[in-house]
Amino acid sequence: MSLPRPWRLQRGDAFRQVRRQGRSWSNRWVVLFAWRPGGAGGDDPSRAGFTVGRRLGKAVRRNRVRRLLAEAYRQLAPRVEGGWWLVFVARDAAAGMDFGTARRAVEDVLRKARILRPPLAGGLRDAREDDGRDGRAGEG
Known part of the structure; x- marks a missing residue:
C-alpha cells in the first residue's frame, strides 16, 4: 500500500528545498532530512x-x-508531528534489509529528529502483557 497523496513529497524542487534548508539525522541504513516550511502548521500532515x-x-x-x-x-x-517535509535517503547498508530493519531504521531517525510522538496509551498491547507476564522476576 502506498502513501496517500497528501503525505507525499513529489516534486524535485521540494526534495532539493528540504535537503538545502533542513537538518539531517542518520543511522547505518538511512539519512533523514527534515524541514518545516514557514507557513506549515501542526495540523497539516507531514509529507515524505x-x-x-x-x-x-x-x-x-x-x-x-x-x-x-x-x-x-x-x-x-x-505519530509524526504535523507540518514537516521529510526526505529519507537510503544508504548502502539498506540494500539487504528486511521490513523489521526498515521500520527500526525509520523510527530511529524520526526519534533522533524529535518529531516522533510516543505511542498512544491504551493502543495495541505488548506480547508480554498478553501472556500474563509483566516482566517482574520472581512472581508468577
Missing part, C-alpha cells in the same frame, strides 16, 4: 519522500528498498 541511489543496485532492488521505507513510514506517520 524517499530517495534510493543507483549505488544500491538495479531498479528492482532500489524499488524494493523504497517500498520498504515508505511502508515503514506509513505505519509510523500517525
Whole structure:
C-alpha cells in the first residue's frame, strides 16, 4: 500500500528545498532530512519522500528498498508531528534489509529528529502483557 497523496513529497524542487534548508539525522541504513516550511502548521500532515541511489543496485532492488521505507513510514506517520517535509535517503547498508530493519531504521531517525510522538496509551498491547507476564522476576 502506498502513501496517500497528501503525505507525499513529489516534486524535485521540494526534495532539493528540504535537503538545502533542513537538518539531517542518520543511522547505518538511512539519512533523514527534515524541514518545516514557514507557513506549515501542526495540523497539516507531514509529507515524505524517499530517495534510493543507483549505488544500491538495479531498479528492482532500489524499488524494493523504497517500498520498504515508505511502508515503514506509513505505519509510523500517525505519530509524526504535523507540518514537516521529510526526505529519507537510503544508504548502502539498506540494500539487504528486511521490513523489521526498515521500520527500526525509520523510527530511529524520526526519534533522533524529535518529531516522533510516543505511542498512544491504551493502543495495541505488548506480547508480554498478553501472556500474563509483566516482566517482574520472581512472581508468577
